[in-house]
Amino acid sequence: MNASLSILGTKIRQDAEGRFCLNDCHKAATAAGHDYKATQVEHFTRNASTEGLIQELLKNGELEFEPVSSKAGRYGGTYAVKELVYAYAMWISPAFHLTVIRAFDALVTGQIAAPALSEQEIVARAFQITARQVEELKQENAILAPQAEVARKIADSDGLYTLNLSAKAANMQLNQFTRAAHANGFIFKQNGKWNAYSDKVKAGYCYVKFHPYRDRDGDERFSPQVFFTPKGITRLVKITGQH
Helix, strand or coil, X not given: CCCCXXXXXXXXXXXXCCCEEHHHHHHHHHHCCCCCCXXXXXXXXHCHHHHHHHHHHHHHCCXXXXXXXXXXXXXXXXXXXXXXXXXXXXXXXXXXXXXXXXXXXXXXXXXXXXXXXXXXXXXXXXXXXXXXXXXXXXXXXXXXXXXXXXXXXXXXXXXXXXXXXXXXXXXXCHHHHHHHHHHCCCEXXXXXXXXXXXXXXXXXXXXXXXXXXXXXXXXXXXXEEEEEXXXXXHHHHHHHCCC
């Protein structure tokens, strides 16, 4: 057999004598939903039925090598003749046995083997895929949710938001929002009032209005009032990951 054996998408290695790796078969079986520990190769090779089959193969006299052999090392494993691969598959389940038979038939004919899974195995595999997809969606949603929440609250808005309204749009407390804006270089305190850094104003994230007032000496002064644009709120939420 020049082509390689594949069971449920798992390539089964062969040694120099042409024996097949039972560890690879075990990998295919667990991928199909079978219990990892219950189907371990060592449990199969040590049971009385397997030992009896090995003795029969040795009595036959057709083999010029051991029907089963264990190899150590990184690329090692337990390698067995085809008859033992069939027996191992049958020991696991009728469905997996049929899958292995079809895989060998496909190897001989050059066709692709159709997997034969039981209803329980199909459900198990589907559940594994679904659980993985759900977890991936949760992770993706955790990233996108802050941006989506802000987008929902300020959608299609061209206005300016006071710090208080900006905090509400970002789903934060006011002090939480101002701390985040200050820590990330959006705003700073000037004479007890919040002001915006010029680069953030130029970037369109913030806007500052100056309100005139007179101090105790009657001199005219100007007090800054910071506003955030929808763009600025979205940017800050994206940086902080808040929602």
